[in-house]
Amino acid sequence: MKTAIGIDVGISTTKIVGIRDGMVVNPLRIKATDPITSLYGAFGKYLYDNKIELNDVDKVMITGVGSAYIDKPVYGLPTEKADEFLADGMGAQFAANLERMIVVSMGTGTSLVECNEGKIKHIGGVGIGGGTLNGLSRLLLSTDDIHQISDLAMKGDISNINLEIGDISAHPLPGLPMNATASLFANAQGNASREDIALGLICLVLQSIGSATILSALNSGIKDFVLIGNLTLLPQCKVLFPMMEQIYDVNFIIPKHSEFCTAIGAALQAKK
Incomplete structure (x- = not known):
């Protein structure tokens, strides 16, 4: 089963999670001096820490104020921008049941x-x-x-x-x-x-x-x-x-x- 990656990109902090088989996979938060560094640093560390290969990733969904600085696929993977308010609602529904x-x-x-x-x-x-x-x-x-x-x-x-x-x-x-x-x-x-x-x-x-x-x-x-x-x-x-x-x-x-x-x-x- 492939992993869907969600990334909430702030100006200096990025949060990243994977969803696989309906389960959250080891959320991670990374701080950096700018959103690009933060995103790519978080993504690379997340894949490495969880032993996820690029071809194991289904899709990358990015949101947050820093996502405006991202205008191309992340590491060549299928990448889309997620609606932030919809992400808030769906994430909270999932977490709170x-x-x-x-x-x-x-x-x-x-x-x-x-x-x-x-x-x-x-x-x-x-x-x-x-x-x-x-x-x-x-x-x-x-x-x-x-x-x-x-x-x-x-x-x-x-x-x-x-x-x-x-x-x-x-x-x-x-x-x-x-x-x-x-x-x-x-x-x-x-x-x-x-x-x-x-x-x-x-x-x-x-x-x-x-x-x-x-x-x-x-x-x-x-x-x-x-x-x-x-x-x-x-x-x-x-x-x-x-x-x-x-x-x-x-x-x-x-x-x-x-x-x-x-x-x-x-x-x-x-x-x-």
């Missing part, structure tokens, strides 16, 4: 894709995502190293940054517990610690994305939201999204290979 949902692709910004009644369509998005976190962290923490930001945040206290319901009311409000956020960063002081700021920034980005997602589903009846993209790797996702689930009676799902779902969806388009 769901048909009806909203896919939340958390990249530099965030796009929202609705999967419903056999149709996959882009319904919008917000200009908040990993790029927002990086930019604000450069300004406020003098770093955009996501691992350092996340480690700092693990030691932070969000009550020193956000204004919570308990800060403004003696009793819980209807549907809102005392620790629900009333206003992001409204409690921040000039002497806030780096740890508190880091946690505040991550909460700002993730809660904004979560709120936008919930609002996008109003009147649709959809309550399952599948999170994909690099931000799903932040440990704070496992705390913040469950809190929003309890408040709004929805389901935020982070599937296996969540950061590779777009590449998975691109590979799946090879069969279409």
Whole structure:
């Protein structure tokens, strides 16, 4: 059985997966200084690591912003460009084993894709995502190293940054517990610690994305939201999204290979 290759090409990072016999084959992520180097480096390493010969490849499907720089077959193999939003939907459906949902692709910004009644369509998005976190962290923490930001945040206290319901009311409000956020960063002081700021920034980005997602589903009846993209790797996702689930009676799902779902969806388009 031949392998379909899906490649999600970013400006400096490329993600690649193979689909063979309906199974995902060892996803790989490569960083480089430009999309061409990133793509060819990822592809070569992926074939070598998984002992895949060129004649074992069925088709190469590329997507992502960096795919615009690719205008010829990769290593002479049949190469096509995959629709990115369709890739988000198909990859998330495959990974989460769901048909009806909203896919939340958390990249530099965030796009929202609705999967419903056999149709996959882009319904919008917000200009908040990993790029927002990086930019604000450069300004406020003098770093955009996501691992350092996340480690700092693990030691932070969000009550020193956000204004919570308990800060403004003696009793819980209807549907809102005392620790629900009333206003992001409204409690921040000039002497806030780096740890508190880091946690505040991550909460700002993730809660904004979560709120936008919930609002996008109003009147649709959809309550399952599948999170994909690099931000799903932040440990704070496992705390913040469950809190929003309890408040709004929805389901935020982070599937296996969540950061590779777009590449998975691109590979799946090879069969279409």
